[in-house]
Structures are given as C-alpha cells and as structure tokens.
Amino acid sequence: MATRKAEINGKRPFRLKEYTFSCEDVPRLSCTDPEVDRLISNEQPVVITDTNLVSSALHWDLDYLGKNMGDGMFTVYSSHTNKFKYFDDKKGNNVKNFREPMRHLDMTFQDFAKRLCNKKPEDESLYMQQTLNDSVGRRIVVDFLGFNWNWITEQQKKHNWGQLTANLLLVGTEENITPSHYDEQQNFFAQIKGKKRFILFPPSQFGCLYPYPIYHPHDRQSQVDFDDPDFEKFPEFKKAAALEAVVGPGDVLYLPTYWWHQVECVQGTGLNISVTFWYKCGPTDKIEYPLKPQQKVAMMRNIEKMINQALNDPKEVPEFMQNMVLGRYT
Ligand SMILES: O=C(O)C(=O)C[C@H](CCCc1ccccc1)C(=O)O
C-alpha cells in the first residue's frame, strides 16, 4: 500500500495512505482569525486551533477513562477488517442477504480497555462509539462541563444552527477507518488524543461518490471502495477531487453538513479519542437560486423517500427509477 510522509508543524512524521484522487489541504486557522467565520458561514470545512473546546479532556487516556467512565454499558463495534462501515440495522431486511460488516457489542469501559490492552494483531479491531450520557462518572461530568461551551454556543448562535443533538465519544486504535459517508448535521469534530485524517468531498461531488440507495442499510455511505475503486461501475469517481485535514489533540474540524468524509486514525499515533458536537441545521428561511448542492441532495433524498413510500416495495424501486431516466435524461 502506498503511503507518504506527512507532518503537522514539523512534528514527528507519520504515514498516510495514498489514493487515486488528488488531496488539497483544508485551511488550518486560529479561532481568532475572521476567515474562520467566513468559511463556516459558507459551509466550507476548516481546522480551527486554540478554541480550548476540549482542553478539559486532553488528559483523557485509557486508564483515566477506565477509572471514571462508570460501570454503564457502552456501544463498541468489532470488525474483521480495520474498516467500520456504519449500517442502519432497521433497514437490514430491505436488502436480501445483507451481511453486517461489523458486530455491535455492548460492554463496560473497563472491559473495552482490557480488550484493547490485550489485543493481538490478529484480533478483531475495536471501535467505541458512544453518546456521552449521564451514566458516566463524576470526573467525566466535570471534564465535560469544562468544555468551552461559550465558544461553541457563540458559533451555534452566530450561524443560526439548531440544537446540539449529540456528543459522540469515539475511542479507537490506529488504522481504524470509518469509510466515506455524509451526515445531515453540522459538526464540530474535536480531537483529544492521537491524530485523525479526514478525506473530504463537497456535496457538489455527489455524482462521483455513488451513495447506496436510501432504503439500504448503508444509506449515506459511498459504494466506492477507495482502496480498490471499480471504475467500470463508478466511472465518475475518476473525477473526484478531495480536501484533506489531519487533526491532532486540541484541534477542531468544522465538518459542514452533507460533506462527504472518510476518517482514518493515523498509524503511529497510538490510542485515538475524539468527541463530536453535532447540531441540527438552521432553518432555510427563503429559497434562493441557484440552489446550493446541499439543497439538491436534500431534495433527492426527499424524492427517493417519497418514491419508496409510494411503491411500498424496495424491489420495485430500481425499475421505477430507471424508467424515469434511462433514454430520457441519460
Ligand atoms: O463525526 C463524524 O461525522 C464521523 O464520521 C466520525 C467517525 C465516526 C462516526 C460514526 C458514525 C458514522 C455514521 C453515522 C453515525 C456515526 C470517526 O471519527 O471515525
């Protein structure tokens, strides 16, 4: 596998996987730079430094979390590969012989920490992905309250976002990869330990990334395997051009809604801990033309949902969609 040396501010070099598409860097700016507001207003990704958003958690490690996360059960995914391809199990029976690409386990944080420490190279990879809730111990609550809520709430208001919906705690090991997908919320992604590389594509490249059908368990995920792209089946993927961001402890990536992203725990940077801050999008007060790519993706999703409801049978959807476009719009 081809890799290339990379580094942040001249720090210890680490290796990044190389892909078939080009990668330009996402801007990396201090939160005091007015350019940050402009980029967020324009729904462009930016790595923001010096926010102190999660400074109160930069001491988190496996031992501290093991001692303070309480004895609640947490969601952990286990995968035979290093890829953790999200699936919506409520849609599992829409697709015949769908096989779940990873197992959903529930365990205490102590169990998770023990498995990570005793993990041998041939063992399955593990990835904890758990919404922070009130089951955690007191010290974690104190750290959580210590997040820079002033700064992030100011952003939420300034950009007219909706409510905070979730803080997802992500704890994984290097090489864990979340394959390319998009979410429908605004996201301030805070890195606490280790480094993560984001490969981003704007919503305007929807046509290059071939998401699964909306009724598929992998809705919102790209069908293209970045490690071995099938250019016969997905010819437009040749035109995909990515942005790239590597975030380390204390960095915050603004990840705009509908932007495609693949997330890789960077090899050689050890245990990886992140916290997401997902916000509902703001209301669209009045429609302006030309429509934004995000709005077109939202429109396509609404039309797909309507067709699925009206046909009331996933097996009828492909023919219906083809009858609509083949030889008429193609
Ligand atoms: O913050 C984001 O949006 C990411 O994709 C971060 C990603 C894990 C996300 C897991 C997930 C994927 C799809 C739906 C709900 C949850 C990582 O860091 O590996």
Ligand SMILES: [Zn+2]
């Ligand atoms: Zn995501």
